[in-house]
Amino acid sequence: MILKILALGDVVGPAAVEKIKNSLWGIRREYKLDFAVINGENAADGGGMDIKSTQILINSGADVVTAGNHTFKRREIREYLDDTREVVRPCNFPDEVSGNGYTVVNANGYDFLVMNVMGTVFMEPLACPFRSVEKILARAGKYDVSILDIHAESTSEKIAMSHYFDGKIDIMFGTHTHVQTSDARVMPSGSGYITDLGMCGPENSVLGIKKEKIIEKFLMHTPVKFDVADGEIKLHGAIFEYDTDKKRTVSARLFEY
Numbered sequence: 004m005i006l007k008i009l010a011l012g013d014v015v016g017p018a019a020v021e022k023i024k025n026s027l028w029g030i031r032r033e034y035k036l037d038f039a040v041i042n043g044e045n046a047a048d049g050g051g052m053d054i055k056s057t058q059i060l061i062n063s064g065a066d067v068v069t070a071g072n073h074t075f076k077r078r079e080i081r082e083y084l085d086d087t088r089e090v091v092r093p094c095n096f097p098d099e100v101s102g103n104g105y106t107v108v109n110a111n112g113y114d115f116l117v118m119n120v121m122g123t124v125f126m127e128p129l130a131c132p133f134r135s136v137e138k139i140l141a142r143a144g145k146y147d148v149s150i151l152d153i154h155a156e157s158t159s160e161k162i163a164m165s166h167y168f169d170g171k172i173d174i175m176f177g178t179h180t181h182v183q184t185s186d187a188r189v190m191p192s193g194s195g196y197i198t199d200l201g202m203c204g205p206e207n208s209v210l211g212i213k214k215e216k217i218i219e220k221f222l223m224h225t226p227v228k229f230d231v232a233d234g235e236i237k238l239h240g241a242i243f244e245y246d247t248d249k250k251r252t253v254s255a256r257l258f259e260y
């Protein structure tokens with residue numbers, strides 16, 4: 004059996020949430036998807052994660068929503084993360100932080116292990132992402148397919164991780180940098196991988212934010228408000244095919260909608 008898994012990159016702002024709400028069930032049917040995972044760390048209006056938009060993503064067809072460095076911008080999300088199996092936050096935060104770094108969700112009769120980790124290059128000095136993910140693999144128990152969202156700034160850190168876990172994690176993808184990379188592929192030992200899924204958000208922007216604001220920031224070096232840009236929303240990500248008989252990912256390709 005071939006399982007088809009869609010991964011969508013960082014959702015930026017309410018208009019992107021709305022587009023997913025209006026299109027994801029249709030996309031699931033059109034592409035005959037078995038599973039969908041979305042990075043929702045900036046889905047809330049004004050950045051970060053809120054309960055309402057995260058819940059919309061789940062109700063719209065996301066089996067699991069992953070997170071990142073902006074997850075805890077709003078306090079309301081903390082308790083929610085403790086109570087919601089469908090949302091994971093980076094596993095290398097300190098243990099005392101709300102939420103879980105991994106979850107196992109059943110879809111179409113298969114158990115999907117979904118993990119989230121944050122890079123530490125040019126980011127918060129969290130625990131070692133490699134060792135943190137290894138610890139999950141050691142204790143996660145039984146599952147059929149494993150998926151890892153590597154939320155990281157540095158390309159080399161993501162690629163190094165993909166080689167380190169090649170053959171041990173079935174599907175790995177990078178998020179956070181908001182620009183889709185062209186390297187969707189199957190690694191030598193059978194893991195599907197892409198360095199960054201890209202963004203679900205307004206195209207005519209700087210990473211989803213009004214371009215004028217970011218240009219002002221670069222020119223003046225003074226604080227600006229990061230307003231989400233208007234205009235056409237594009238969904239970016241990747242579709243992976245996992246062969247349950249061969250127990251390896253057999254294809255990885257870019258997705259745009």
Ligand SMILES: [Fe+2]
Pocket residue numbers: 044071072073154179
């Ligand atoms: Fe991020």
